[in-house]
Amino acid sequence: MDDLILTPNIDGADDFYAELLANHEGLDKADSDVLNARLVLVLANHIGNRAILTQALAAAALKKEV
Amino acid sequence: MNKIFEVPLYAYDRSPDQDAPAPVRHKVAVIGAGPVGLAAAIDLAQQGIEVVVLDDNDKVSFGSRAICFAKRPLEILDRLGCGQPMVDKGVQWNLGKVFFDDRQVYDFNLLPEEGHARPAFINLQQYYFEEYMVNRVRELQEQGAPIEIRGRNKVEAIGTHPDHVKLEVETPEGSYTLEADWLIACDGAGSPTRRMLGKDFVGRVFEDNFLIADVIMDADFPTERWFWFDPPFNKGQSALLHKQPDGVWRIDLQLGWDIDKEREKRPENVIPRLKAMLGEDVQFELEWVSIYTFQCRRMEQFRHGRVIFAGDAAHQVSPFGARGANSGLQDTDNLIWKLRLVMEGKAPESLLDSYDMERVHGADENILNSSRSTDFITPKSEMSRILRDAVLDLSEHHEFARPLVNSGRLSVPCTYDGSPLNSADALDGPARTRPGSPCPDAPLGDEFLLPKLADKFTLLTIDADAPDLIEEDGVEVTRLALSVKDDATLALKERYLGDNESGVYLIRPDQHVAARRPSFDEPQIRAAIRRATGKE
Incomplete structure (x- = not known):
């Protein structure tokens, strides 16, 4: 069974977070929503694994682990 | 022009049953001479089982209606002896284009797998489809097969009994009674049979309207399927352009929920919409216009004693994916051999319950697929629209997003996994x-x-x-x-x-x-x- 990584896994966490915010800078709410939607899809495709994606959806919804 | 759908193909003709002193008993009665009812009747007759088809009309379907027939139904039609004229007349296509807003985002080639007698699908107007089936009925009759179509025979009442059904049939010359050992109801989504028997038909209503127009034009469009999401000529909605035989083009325009149907159907309102889509200079003639809404639903059970439901009468889907008529033909394909064995005393009546189980499974698969297509084409919330548009935008730049674009998943036959008729797989095969x-x-x-x-x-x-x-x-x-x-x-x-x-x-x-x-x-x-x- 593949498990979603829910422990720290990004090198340079602060850098990543700043980059994420920077990409939204100057965008209005609607454009930010669109960007987020595309980002979710791009990342989901990269993960690819259906079981992991289901776990990720549950984790994002702050549900107990499934 | 006298179209085939304007000519009575099975005109009313007085039957000896109407003058019989007591109701005449038939082996099987089929209600509805659409694609599904005709397939059931042809299948029975070519296996030597007597069948009478009752239809309240006397012509093939009005307008093109179902236009896309997939490989599996074509293979079934081959078995029924009428696949070839369909394929000869039908239009084959492999190229599709997807447009979003004012631009093409990608195109695709379906590249069907090699080594099949039949193409992945053909486009053919339902009236041709029915005409070729009626031709097959006539051919069987000439060979002495026990099959009859009774036009303008409208079933008004149904009495169900443990070993037969009794039908009250209204004709232009009054009503008569006939009996049948078995009844197959193929009378469409609005099935009067289902209503008369008081059976359920529950599911999901989609709050949307689609304008279908068949136009005849000499335009130079290639034989491709074009689908638009949110095009400039139909803002916030979708559109589809698809080629049929005889220079007829199917155009589907999504209209939204809150519209005046009668008004939208008038040529003075339809023509400007089509001009905006096709270009002001394109010459065309309207053959047929209709507005439809749709539901995704099915009966809880398809078999009720001696009455068996098939096709849209049993289950209804959105048109995306061409899963209506195509799945109906798979219903009768599944049913008729079982019914034959039961009628010949070679199998227990319970074999028919596997029809119910297998085709309910098929219907659920079709409802799932067509509901998902509908949810993509007509997003129901702000976020579903944002995600849908994100998929389309990404599809223009990145190949990965293209499989997520859903403008209809074409009908493919389902596998009856878990059917009680299957034996355990003893081959480590494909x-x-x-x-x-x-x-x-x-x-x-x-x-x-x-x-x-x-x-x-x-x-x-x-x-x-x-x-x-x-x-x-x-x-x-x-x-x-x-x-x-x-x-x-x-x-x-x-x-x-x-x-x-x-x-x-x-x-x-x-x-x-x-x-x-x-x-x-x-x-x-x-x-x-x-x-x-x-x-x-």
Whole structure:
């Protein structure tokens, strides 16, 4: 069974977070929503694994682990 | 112009039943002479079972209606003896284009798998489809087959009994009563039969309207399927352009929920919409215009004693994916051989419950697919629209997003996994031919595999020995002996053997796999035959 990584896994966490915010800078709410939607899809495709994606959806919804 | 759908093809003709002193009993009555009812009747008649088809009309369907017929139904029509004229007349296409807003985001080539007698699908107006089926009925009648279509025979009341049904039929010359051992209701989504019997039909209503227009034009559009999401000529909605035979083009325009249907259908309102889409200079003539809404729903059970429902009468889907008529033909394909065995006393009546189980499974798969297409085409919330548009924007730049674009998933036959008629898989073979699967076609030199399968059970042996004929409790199984050498392309091997040296397949009359093994084992095959006929 593949498990979603829910422990720290990004090198340079602060850098990543700043980059994420920077990409939204100057965008209005609607454009930010669109960007987020595309980002979710791009990342989901990269993960690819259906079981992991289901776990990720549950984790994002702050549900107990499934 | 006198279109085929304006000519009575089965005009009312007084039947001797109407003058009989007592109601005449028929073997099978079919209500509805649409694609599904005609398929049921042809299947019965060519197997020698007497059938009368009752239809309240006397013409084929008005307007093009169902236009996309997939490979599996074409294979079924081949078995029914009327596949060739459909394929000869139909338009074949492989190229599709997807547009979003004012631009093309990508195109695709369906590149169907090689080694099948029939194309992935054809576009053909439903009125041609029905006409060719009626022609097949006439041909069977000339050969003396027991089949009859009674036009303008409207069933007004149905009495159900343990061993027959009684029908009150209204005609232009008054009403009469007829009886039938079995009744197959193929009277469409609004099924009067279903209403008369007070049966449920629950599901999801989609709050949307679509304008369908068939236009005749000499335009230079290629034979492709074009689908628009949110185009400038139909802002916030979708559109589809698809070619049919005779220079007729199908145009679907999504209109939204809050509209005045009668107003939108008027040519003075339709024509400007079409001009905005096709260009001001394109010359066209309107053949047929209709507005439809749709629902995705099914009956809880398709069989109610001696009354069996098939096609849209039993289940209804959105049009995306062409899963209506296509799945209806798979219903009767599944039903008729079972009904025949039951009527001949060669199988218990409970075999018919497997029709219910297998085709409910098929209907659920179709409802799921067509609901998902509908949810993509017509997003129901702000976020579903944002995600949908994100998929479309990404699809222009990145290939990964294209499989997420859903403008309809074309009808493919379902595999009856878990059916009580299947025997456990005893061959470590390809997944696509596991028990419950529809047999994939394969080339055999200049011929093909599927036409060699009869209306009866077949024992397909590939490089394996077996008797030429097996009879198990009245059920005959004839052998079709093949070798991987019969197919130089190796598709037969790839689709039926995989890494195995040999294989034996028990194939049902509807060309679904009932059992498979590496070699012939008589007790096991006999058990599989009993199981596939509801005796285990």
